[in-house]
Amino acid sequence: KILNTTQCSQKPGTSVRCSSLIDPELVEKLKAAKTPEEVIDLFEKAETKKDEEDKKAAEAKKAKEAAKAQGGSDDDNKPLIVGVTACINGIAHTYMAQEALIKEGKKRGIEVRIETNGSEGVKDKLTPDEIKRAKGVIIASDKKVDMPRFDRKHLVNRPVVDGINKSGLWAGIYKNLMNGISHMLPFVIGGGILMAVSFIVENYMGGPKTPAFVFLNNAGNLAFAFMVPVLAAYIAESIGDLPALMPGFVGGYMAAIVNGQFQVNVQAHTTSPAGFLGGIAAGFIAGYLMVGLKKLFAKLPHSVEGMKPMLFYPILGLLLIAAIMFYIINPIFSGINFAITHFLNGMGTGNLVLLTTILAGMMSIDMGGPFNKAAYVFASGAFANDPHSATAAILMAAVMVGGMVPPFATAIGTTFFKNKYTLEERRAGVSNWVLGFSFITEGAIPFAAADPGRVIPSCIIGSAVGGALVGLWHVGVPAPHGGLWVSPLAGNIGGPSHILFYFLATIIGSVVAGLVMSFWKKNVKDDPNE
Structure with a gap:
């Protein structure tokens, strides 16, 4: 329990949430606590209190919706701000930012509703009615957020990390890159650690032919095989939305393999993959390709609107990213990747x-x-x-x-x-x-x-x-x-x-x-x- 408290775990059954740690009343009680048992008890009571408050808020929300449906009055005249908080790991900052925004709203007499995009997925999801009634939107996120629902709303969009608040173009590039990295990390961590454990088995438990080594190493390698494609796919999706996901994934896969494995008899053959850097390039290229295609087809007749996501975007997106990766990006980045790898391995x-x-x-x-x-x-x-x-x-x-x-x-x-x-x-x-x-x-x-x-x-x-x-x-x-x-x-x-x-x-x-x-x-x- 102490470990879970320390790490602000969001797993079911855990008795504390990170947001409790910014409650001034709880902090004062923690200061006076004398034993670990008192600390745990205080967190459990705080969590119980928070659950009761959430339940009452949910009941009040239902009652207000029912009253509104019957033509009764509600609090629509009270200013409402909605928002979304999300950090890369989806643990501490996501929930602490949510709590801080809600508390600041209470101080100012403003109703605040915050949706969180954390390690367990989307929580406290905003309803269309809340978004419609909101006077403004606050986005505090380092990951991709569903933005079209906030169209025509006054918007403040800031990453959780304060260091890029005033960085202009870099802020957008950083957020797109972080969207790819946040989806890639489980593949890196899970696959990398299983591979590492397999090396222990290899060294201390029987060598490379041990069934345990073969199983762990293969499982780790399979996760690693998806790392660059997933990175590229979600960079592209952050830029060009869902239509860019498939071209980004294919571009990332092409960056992860050698061009010679792509069975086309042309001269653009390479002997090493474009690798991680090539995957990043593939993601950005696929994303902006889709942005360009959307602009290109924006003036087509409304009668062919349904053909865009089902026909035009996937076919042209795939064709263009495959050609660009095969003839331009892979030959360039495979050389860069080889040079970097050679330089690192030859370092004094x-x-x-x-x-x-x-x-x-x-x-x-x-x-x-x-x-x-x-x-x-x-x-x-x-x-x-x-x-x-x-x-x-x-x-x-x-x-x-x-x-x-x-x-x-x-x-x-x-x-x-x-x-x-x-x-x-x-x-x-x-x-x-x-x-x-x-x-x-x-x-x-x-x-x-x-x-x-x-x-x-x-x-x-x-x-x-x-x-x-x-x-x-x-x-x-x-x-x-x-x-x-x-x-x-x-x-x-x-x-x-x-x-x-x-x-x-x-x-x-x-x-x-x-x-x-x-x-x-x-x-x-x-x-x-x-």
């Missing part, structure tokens, strides 16, 4: 240390934002191109160490330098031991938000140190996620076990960040709430 220690230092440091710049995702995507892309590459495993280890440092650093600081942190921060720091162990960088966000000038630079320094040690010691982890839980895999590809060095790189980087941060911060006042 000096260049490798520089790269792992940069990647690990990027993980702490915005703790889940564009820089963090860029580093992770680069490492996971290299790993996807060649899961058996020792260098790719080292890059994965670097980004994981870099991502674990911020929560560990705040946990260290709040544990050993209590006079530098408020009571609320010290309580939050306890959960960051678990979040750090699990490679959940976002645990440090509250600290960074409260004191960005000290916390972020300190974490960047610590993450960079940890990343440098990973490159120096050639620590490889052939898994795309898992933090220290996957430490038994460290170094199992291309060399001896490096479990100890994996732990040391994480510990040293975290201690450096924790010390810099804590010595830099000023003592807090006696009243922890001031």
Whole structure:
């Protein structure tokens, strides 16, 4: 239960939701709690109270709809704002943003209804009547949202990540890319970890002919085979809506295979796939192709409107993306992909240390934002191109160490330098031991938000140190996620076990960040709430 509370799990049967953590009344009671049992009891009561409030709200909504149907009065004259919240992982930020918007609405005397697009799918779905009555719409999302239903409404559209609020064109590109990555991640994580476990079986339980190894490795490889096609498909769908999904998927599949496997007797033959980068290009090209086709057919007679999604878009979309990928993108990106792979595999220690230092440091710049995702995507892309590459495993280890440092650093600081942190921060720091162990960088966000000038630079320094040690010691982890839980895999590809060095790189980087941060911060006042 404590683990579920810490990770803000949304699974059925769990007794707490992340949104409870921003209830001031609950926070005050938690501060006064003396035992773990009291903490759990408080969360359970808060959840029960929230469920009762949701039930009453649902009943009130039904009663209002019934009254309206009978010609009675309702609260239609009261201002209503509707919105959608969604983050990449669909856990913490999605629900905390929903709760924060609703609370702010209450303060201003405005009714607020927020739909969430989280790890369990769409919750609190907005009705057509609510959208029709709404005075405005707030979208706080890093993923694709069903937007046509909000046509002709005043709209505020912001990603969950604050770092791209004022970035113009980049914001749209980032959101489209993140839509692809959010759908791709389950394939990367599930497939990558099963493959990693298969390597343990291979090394310690009988070799490559063991049935367990064959099964796990094949299952992991099957998931990986869908990674680039799914990435491209949902980038395209984010840009060109549902008609772009199929061309994006086919373009991504073509990027994942060698052109020679495409049985056409032409000279555009390549010897390596376009890979991850080619898949990204395929997604954007397919998406904008569909946008162009929609504009091209916009003035066709209304009588052929039904033929567009069923005939024109799929046939022309497939034809165009296949031609572009085969004759242009694959030949270009296969060369780029080969060059990058060759460069990474041929890196000397000096260049490798520089790269792992940069990647690990990027993980702490915005703790889940564009820089963090860029580093992770680069490492996971290299790993996807060649899961058996020792260098790719080292890059994965670097980004994981870099991502674990911020929560560990705040946990260290709040544990050993209590006079530098408020009571609320010290309580939050306890959960960051678990979040750090699990490679959940976002645990440090509250600290960074409260004191960005000290916390972020300190974490960047610590993450960079940890990343440098990973490159120096050639620590490889052939898994795309898992933090220290996957430490038994460290170094199992291309060399001896490096479990100890994996732990040391994480510990040293975290201690450096924790010390810099804590010595830099000023003592807090006696009243922890001031």
